[in-house]
Amino acid sequence: MTVQELPGAGASHRPTPPPAWRPRTDAAPLLPDAEPYRVLGTDAADRLDPALMRRCYAELVRGRRYNAQATALTKQGRLAVYPSTVGQEACEIAAAMVLEEQDWLFPSYRDTLAAVARGLDPVQALTLLRGDWHTGYDPREHRIAPLSTPLATQLPHAVGLAHAARLRGDDVVALAMVGDGGTSEGDFHEALNFAAVWQAPVVFLVQNNGFAISVPLAKQTAAPTLAHKAVGYGMPGRLVDGNDIAAMHEVLTEAVRRARAGGGPTLIEAVTYRMEAHTNADDATRYRGDAEVEAWKAHDPIDLLERELTARGILDEAGITAARDEAEAMAASLRDGMNADPVVDPMDLFAHVYAEQTDRLREQAAMLRAELEAEDQA
Amino acid sequence: MTVQELPGAGASHRPTPPPAWRPRTDAAPLLPDAEPYRVLGTDAADRLDPALMRRCYAELVRGRRYNAQATALTKQGRLAVYPSTVGQEACEIAAAMVLEEQDWLFPSYRDTLAAVARGLDPVQALTLLRGDWHTGYDPREHRIAPLSTPLATQLPHAVGLAHAARLRGDDVVALAMVGDGGTSEGDFHEALNFAAVWQAPVVFLVQNNGFAISVPLAKQTAAPTLAHKAVGYGMPGRLVDGNDIAAMHEVLTEAVRRARAGGGPTLIEAVTYRMEAHTNADDATRYRGDAEVEAWKAHDPIDLLERELTARGILDEAGITAARDEAEAMAASLRDGMNADPVVDPMDLFAHVYAEQTDRLREQAAMLRAELEAEDQA
Amino acid sequence: MTTVAAKSAKTGAKPATMAQALTRAMRDAMAEDPTVHVMGEDVGTLGGVFRITDGLAKEFGEDRCTDTPLAEAGILGTAVGMAMYGLRPVVEMQFDAFAYPAFEQLLSHVAKMRNRTRGAMPLPITIRVPYGGGIGGVEHHCDSSEAYYVATPGLTVVTPATVEDAYGLLRASIASDDPVVFLEPKRLYWSKSDWSPQAPAAVPGIGKALVRRTGTSATLITYGPSLPVCLEAAEAAREEGWDLEVVDLRSLVPFDEETVVQSVRRTGRAVVVHEAGGFGGPGAEIAARVTERCFHHLEAPVLRVTGFDIPYPPPMLEKYYLPGVERILDAVARLQWEN
């Protein structure tokens, strides 16, 4: 093509770009608030539902007690390892509370408390960490996916499940939990992208507890907040005080509602703090000072709620005592459950590798059986 | 802790959240403009540098001719396959032009033109697609990484290289190219995150050409624009008209300058269009209509520049003819270069697997040598 | 386990390609079972870069045959979630090397989910992977990556070598309650044979090898893209006075030891042939196991004819890499006939 052939050549022109290049959606509504959303200690607390808040309180106290008991069990050698959620109980519990019966929870390895708050027997929730099997429950029975140790890998599962349910016309929302560190994994990215493209009914809850083992958030990301990552997928990002269970409950409920109504996924960053070491095997003094921990003690999720509720007369001494008693009962039952030696059957090793055992596995099972019999005879 | 023990219990209180939870940076400056940045056909074109624009023009014409020649070579069986960049020449060429001698280019499999524009012999650039070897040049000599076929995998390489150079105190910027489809891969996410955390001197150039083979952008992402993905990493996102070489040059230059000055990475989305099929082996009529292609024809990168420059008297018939002659010379030399049968040595198969050949490979090489000798004798 | 109903028999077998048989297998599975969903890059509107999913989106809609975003871990990871909910995803990986980004999902979840949940949550996912070379593809398009799959307990690894098996084994894979890596030999996509899609004789179960040619001198053990080469070699071997038996494994996991062992005990000699690199490749397991079980029947060690232990070569050099008739005959000649 030469200049001469071009219509309008020689004249200054304003080419109209093809329609395809306009932004597909408005970014503004996707952006999170500048500060984490809070309810407790703000005027929004005037609207608290007393019954709901009393339930939250009881669950928080139970959750804290669960954490203490699980850590105690590691000391007694009853658990191989335990990643505590002390300080993060509001996130764990709100996540479980906002789901309906038919919804699914996708916990990370840290989130046994969320599973317990959803109603799972604590002993079953802790099976992985006790070490008698990998997953201690039937995921379909409880609609709780197996605790996921490979970080962020559970997120695409949640998307796929939610998408499948929607395709089948079922009313199911999936809530997937991940840590601040887990947001750096490729699976985080791919899951959020698929969710947004498919408008799958999923809620992604990032617990930003400040650390990935020893690595602080500043070495993990340079993002303004983790909630800002939502924009790049075309879903709304919400930033919320993860120690404020009233705020957590509200924001999660709203996201679940949106998802259920066909409004697509939401990314929620809950700002919280891991009060204890990464696990009982970790030594947090190697990478963080007391001052930071102390600052967060003043922002404890149980204290925040207890102050608000007592100040408003929603909770009294009797209520507090009742919550503690309930928590103690749960702890005692957990202790008893874990003190019973689990019965393990070595032959289970070969039972669930394939639907039908292969010849090869049959042979190996026979070898092990013969060994065990020989041992028994010795 | 009981209510009684808490200071201030009973009084409504406003807990001060720990400092850690404030957004780390202001998101606003990271957000891309609402519309792709343009220069040609706008008032900004008054500031064009005539010499630079004449060079751009010559390069664009050469680039278009290169594309035509490469496609012709596939028909003659001289190239196994060719992914054309017709319509995307402004992106390819601007990417090469803005780099200094010591900078590095990280092309995707489609970006042979960018490598050629950086000065690489077209025959070497096309070696991969001709099939006599994988990479046809010494990456270190040209500071052009091998063409990357596994999508987005070159992005972390660019980050690592730029980071290494900065650690060594060298003045090196890496410019990495990827397609719209490639942004969905986990490696895209991980690369951008590392770059921002390390403040590595990298520029990420996404050519949004509307398709990943047959898959249109709408099935790839729900983001407002791909440039919005920058926000989630804490780097600026820029949206630019990828068919406007003046705009491309300006935006890329600015990003390279920032990177060089220690300002960290930038994500640039160039909105453009793949005018031809995915490769010569693809049939684009299976997934897109003529109307869309026609709309983009009116926004051709060469036409846009040619109109602007002729209208302003920066380019005349002689200049156009000179550019074409230069392009024809390049095409003739490329044709000649590719018509020579490449000399391949089967023994090369074993030459570069390890620094020192293992016994096992020596044995296999001996076997092949014996086979070839036997064949020669037959 | 979904039942694979044999379709009403219709006579009149017609020439069909392996590609067509694969397409037909998915089509029939989707028609019979609404939980079967096909997903991957370009599988919808385009019908796949090899056109194996051609027509499925049109017939069953985009929700049943879905163009996904370009992210293999995401594809397999979401397929896991879909299978958790009761669907039977059939995932296409566009080329062998592009399955690698999905390896964490494959190794840590897909292969293990049944085991991790004591059988409560099996994952009936079929992962279709076009594999191998011989089509002039550039780097990353010709890998034979079966060694990785074979070494991963929990995966079933299937690979057809004929048009008929392409249909039957893919049907069986989709019907399997276990995850199946279904390796499609891309250079056989356009191989043809007379076949009637309406009456797939009987859909074979997974795990039975087939003696494709009987012989008495030695056994060639092979699968997928190397089967035609071995059959050709067996023909050529007649001139040398060797009568070769050829066993087509059809699935690498489960490995049909009995069929192979019976053959080798009969012939007393064996060569394993595959395109994947030899070192640590599937042939190593086959040779080791066959030797273990046939030791006193063997006149010579089990030999292997495989790809070299190098990255897959560029198109112009691949002919030197691929195990061909000559190389197979050379190996047969080394089976210590003088003894």
Add this chain to the structure above:
Amino acid sequence: MTTVAAKSAKTGAKPATMAQALTRAMRDAMAEDPTVHVMGEDVGTLGGVFRITDGLAKEFGEDRCTDTPLAEAGILGTAVGMAMYGLRPVVEMQFDAFAYPAFEQLLSHVAKMRNRTRGAMPLPITIRVPYGGGIGGVEHHCDSSEAYYVATPGLTVVTPATVEDAYGLLRASIASDDPVVFLEPKRLYWSKSDWSPQAPAAVPGIGKALVRRTGTSATLITYGPSLPVCLEAAEAAREEGWDLEVVDLRSLVPFDEETVVQSVRRTGRAVVVHEAGGFGGPGAEIAARVTERCFHHLEAPVLRVTGFDIPYPPPMLEKYYLPGVERILDAVARLQWEN
């Protein structure tokens, strides 16, 4: 190739753990060569979850020993770029199964870059992977994934079994111009021996197996975490009247065929022992190759004692999985002694 200078000899070997020897190897390499950079999750401030990088960030600064974001493909991918620029990255993968997200980078770039560029751009990257079980770890923390690495041409695969080798082989790996997957047997991290870090006798090259115990009855071929088990088995075998030779491979790639073949030709019997699953595991290659080269010297087929072909078990069941002394002796007993 960076020269590994033998440090000035100092007398006075002291008890040291394998963990300490590994730390020391990185320290010495970093001190000698400013291009050596350590990177990974928690390797800096914390010194790694196993404390193998303890003190490196303090001594060399965070730019030389870097806590990366949590993304294994990103870690290895950026290491590729760093190596392209002339650095020698030493990457830590926190546990075996967490190396899987990096497999595409490993298989498609790390292993092939030298080949793809005709030798112009080798990648001297060391990838440290703590592997194997026996430490009561939960799922995804105990995989023996060497089969994947071994089947990937272009990778060198090294695994020490002693304190001394931990130092020497890691030094040699870091000095290698090829990418090395350095498999650290995590249950030997706290194994001890008298060793002087100041005078590593001589840093061994990669690719030489060692006869750790001479014997005449049969050869145990092993590596990494299974070496101590084999030595123990060899002791126990004396009571049964067997005098076992034990070969420590030290590297799986290159595989020191000569040392192994010489031993097996001498003893006439062999058992390969490793913790990884048997099917398609490294033992298959070793058995196949040894048989090929020692056929007429063998009194019995080469047997394998390996992990079962199942996902790694939960902590309370791992003792049934791990190849132990009894299982090795049982295999030795099956070596057809009556012949």
